Amino acid sequence: MNRIEKNKIKTDRAWNKLYNRLETDGLLPAEGHSSAIRPVVWISTISIAAIIFLCIYLPITLRTDSQSSTGELLVKANKEENILVTTLEDGSVVYLSRQTSLQYPKHFSEKRREVSLKGNALFDVAGNRARPFFIETGKVQIEVIGTAFHVKNSGNSPFELSVQRGEVKVTQKQNGQEIHVKAGETATLLQNKWHLTATKDSKQFARYMQKMCFKDERLDNILHAINLRQSEIHLESSPELDEHLLTVSFSDDSPEKMAELISMALNLKCTRKHNVITLTK
16 A cells, blocks of 8 residues: 555545544534524534644644655656666665656665656565565556566556566555566556466566666666676775766676776776776775
């Protein structure tokens, strides 16, 4: 259940509590009686009571909700051809396709990690069983612990989710029907029914790594995303460089080439020892 649905339930409870209070205090009109004046008085009474009650109750509700939420919400939107890569607070990496946007908190709550997606994206979620990862879309909710998967959620095309590794649970918001999708499987939503098949396009995951774009991203996050792409060569930097912000694009470049481009952009030294490339001042 997302935040909007929770607030709706709280509002309904508030109105029910108000009605019961007015009924107990005898402020509701008796059944079977009519008057040209009393309805006006009753409407005025209940309106004033409602205003007073909501002024007291809703700030408490909103304050409680804000305390359980994560504060500032951020939005990343990609309108370019290249894949926009962003790293979340927990180390999860999201690859946004063109015409895709991601809304996420600056800081996740203690019990769950929740983001909202419009469009197509590849997720590489950091494992954390104590804080499951939720993705809200228009029609479904996706729940994961730690895995990599591709989400197609744009336009009039059917919703589709393909899992590269791990396992994902997807739930329809309309009817609550859920399905578990494992590595090598694809779930498609057709006419409000789930269809589970073997993943036919195994190269869909790699395509997100071919043309990557980073905008005002921390250097350590960029290197982390590059290392997730391959395991042959590991890129790292000295600790004092981690928070350097960088905007850079790569087009199917090798790890060596990407390290070279980064070192040129930030005027850094690039040294290699065995399979580790280190960037330093």
